[in-house]
Amino acid sequence: MAAQVEPVGFYTDTTVCIGCKACEVACKEWNQLPSTNGGVNTLSGDSYDNTRALDGIHWRHVKFIEQFTEDRKDGRWLLMSDVCKHCVNAPCLEVCPTGAIVRTEFDSVVIQSDACNGCRDCISACPFGVIEVNPASGTAQKCTLCYDRLQGGLEPACSKACPTQSIQFGTIKELKGRAEKRVDQLQQMGEKRAYLYGADEKMLGGLNSFYLLVDKPEVYGLPPDPKMPTRNLKSSTWFSAFGAIVVGLMGIVNFRNRGASENAREDQP
Amino acid sequence: MNTVLSSTFFSAPPDWGWLIVFYFFFGGLAGGCYFLAVLIDFFGRPEDRALARLGYYIALPALVISGLLLTLDLTRPERFWHMLIQSKTYQPIFKPWSPMSLGSWALLIFGIFSLLSFLSALSEDGRLQRPAARSLRPPGLLGSVVAVIGGLFGFYVAGYTGVLLAVTNRPIWSDTPLLGMLFVVSAASISAALMILLAQKSGRSMPSVNALHRLDTWVVALEFVVLIAVMISLGPVFRAWLNAWGLLLFFGVIVLGMLLPLALYWRRQWFGDLNVTAAAASVLAGGFILRLVIVFSAQGV
Numbered sequence: 001m002a003a004q005v006e007p008v009g010f011y012t013d014t015t016v017c018i019g020c021k022a023c024e025v026a027c028k029e030w031n032q033l034p035s036t037n038g039g040v041n042t043l044s045g046d047s048y049d050n051t052r053a054l055d056g057i058h059w060r061h062v063k064f065i066e067q068f069t070e071d072r073k074d075g076r077w078l079l080m081s082d083v084c085k086h087c088v089n090a091p092c093l094e095v096c097p098t099g100a101i102v103r104t105e106f107d108s109v110v111i112q113s114d115a116c117n118g119c120r121d122c123i124s125a126c127p128f129g130v131i132e133v134n135p136a137s138g139t140a141q142k143c144t145l146c147y148d149r150l151q152g153g154l155e156p157a158c159s160k161a162c163p164t165q166s167i168q169f170g171t172i173k174e175l176k177g178r179a180e181k182r183v184d185q186l187q188q189m190g191e192k193r194a195y196l197y198g199a200d201e202k203m204l205g206g207l208n209s210f211y212l213l214v215d216k217p218e219v220y221g222l223p224p225d226p227k228m229p230t231r232n233l234k235s236s237t238w239f240s241a242f243g244a245i246v247v248g249l250m251g252i253v254n255f256r257n258r259g260a261s262e263n264a265r266e267d268q269p
Numbered sequence: 270m271n272t273v274l275s276s277t278f279f280s281a282p283p284d285w286g287w288l289i290v291f292y293f294f295f296g297g298l299a300g301g302c303y304f305l306a307v308l309i310d311f312f313g314r315p316e317d318r319a320l321a322r323l324g325y326y327i328a329l330p331a332l333v334i335s336g337l338l339l340t341l342d343l344t345r346p347e348r349f350w351h352m353l354i355q356s357k358t359y360q361p362i363f364k365p366w367s368p369m370s371l372g373s374w375a376l377l378i379f380g381i382f383s384l385l386s387f388l389s390a391l392s393e394d395g396r397l398q399r400p401a402a403r404s405l406r407p408p409g410l411l412g413s414v415v416a417v418i419g420g421l422f423g424f425y426v427a428g429y430t431g432v433l434l435a436v437t438n439r440p441i442w443s444d445t446p447l448l449g450m451l452f453v454v455s456a457a458s459i460s461a462a463l464m465i466l467l468a469q470k471s472g473r474s475m476p477s478v479n480a481l482h483r484l485d486t487w488v489v490a491l492e493f494v495v496l497i498a499v500m501i502s503l504g505p506v507f508r509a510w511l512n513a514w515g516l517l518l519f520f521g522v523i524v525l526g527m528l529l530p531l532a533l534y535w536r537r538q539w540f541g542d543l544n545v546t547a548a549a550a551s552v553l554a555g556g557f558i559l560r561l562v563i564v565f566s567a568q569g570v
Contacts, residue, residue, distance in 0.1 A: 053281075091438060094366065094367065095368075095369065095436060096364075096367070097362070097364065097369040097370035097373060098352060098355075098356075098362065099355050099362045099364075100351070114356065115351060115355070115356045115357065116348075116351075117343050117344075117345045117346075117348035117351045117352065118343045118344025118345045118348075119342075119343055119369060120283035120284060120285065121283070121369045121433075121437070123280075123282070123283040123284075124280060124281075124285075124437035124438065124439045124442070125280075125436075127276060127277070127279060127280050128280070129279055131281070132281065133284075133344050138344040139344065218279075221279060223276035223277075223278075223279040223280075224273055224276055226276050226279075226438070227276065227438070229437050229438055229443065230436055232432075232436055232443055232446050233366060233435075233436050235446035236431065236435040236436070236446045236447075236448070236449045236450075237432055237449065239446055239450040240428040240429075240431065240432055240450050242450065243428065243451075243454050243495065244428065244453050246454075247453065247454055247457045247491070248304075248308070250484060250487050250488060250491070251305065251308040251457075252308065254483055254487065255308060255309060255312040255313050255317075255477070255480055255484075256312055
């Protein structure tokens, strides 16, 4: 196990994303992900966004959010390069029964493909819908924060390729400072809607991939209030035990009563 | 989406399909039948032991089927053992806060106990020439220990699946803490129903079948209350059931699986001798549809 280094991650400034998808391409090239799903090239048909969602073969996804009036005379594009959030308290890692999902020395969250058996519990646990099964490996896959590149002292392929510095890589501490300055700058320029999503510890202990947004999270397809799956563990367990006790008592009373009633020859209820 | 019903609507469906629906059904039967058999062993009369044996006879095969279904559902079935043993270190892996991890161990342990009870039942029936195996069932001390531990694990197997669904971030599943309780109660109702049907089919005199029918009626009434509680606890997310799944839940689970068997219990003249059979069959069908609706409805949203 390599020594723990300072946590690193992504800060994505969505206001400077131009939707070029260089990040998507760089990710696919470096990680040797197929450009089409088994040769099937599916176009969305209603957007320039043909990737549509993050999945097992799309570890980066540039979202094209079109906010236009009915007559399309006024409007704006919101562009956002989405990726695994590498949560400090990671729901996927929490539920993974095989131990395939681990936290690395860089504080990133990685699925070890050789250990994953494809139970898909992590898919339903991720509040962001990041993980899917890669049909080539038959295992759950997602962004690794280019773990292999980090080990070699390189930055992830996507941030390296980003031409506008919308995706920035660095230590979380440094990125937060940069992001806060950028929010202040935008606010002063009159963009009062600018804020950071996932930069503080309130959201799943902090997202090691956080965002500067200019609209509500749900507009970008992000959950306003993502939570840990185990929030339900204690209450669900107690309710189940309570149900078992009630059924058990019903059974005991029922079989005991039967004895009494049978003795009185009233077994036929 | 203009208004956000719950942050759970941003997660992705895990594509748990028919294999998991059948697993939830057979897992519920395995745990529930074992638990009922233990109750009969402890609180029934000597002549009820044949009915208890029937419970043990169902539990083991249902559990074996469950294990096969779960393995087949993996996208890498040959790695099923990774649930218990880490593939790199060959050390056991046990994460008690992950219902799937705890459930995998529970299935293994319950498998051992249901096998012991199965052998004991075979021995008592004279189909296994190992008289020692008979001591693996109550009333002896060893048999009582096996029954209590096996019964507890049986109920765990029946209910943990609901807890597992709650410990995700999917809509409906993780928007109520009551699915585990619903599955536990439903496991008891479908198990009693299957035992009633098989007891009738066996043609052997099992005097406690009527008692089992009465218990099933009580449990179905309880299940109805729990299902209503689930719906209320969903709050605004209940709207996710205002579609074809909601209709199936209403007609397939509430009407067919709950109200009809309750009506058949109180109105014995409807089908005469067939009343008990019809009630048990409708409880079984309703229990299956319940799992179908819960598994699929949360993945289509």
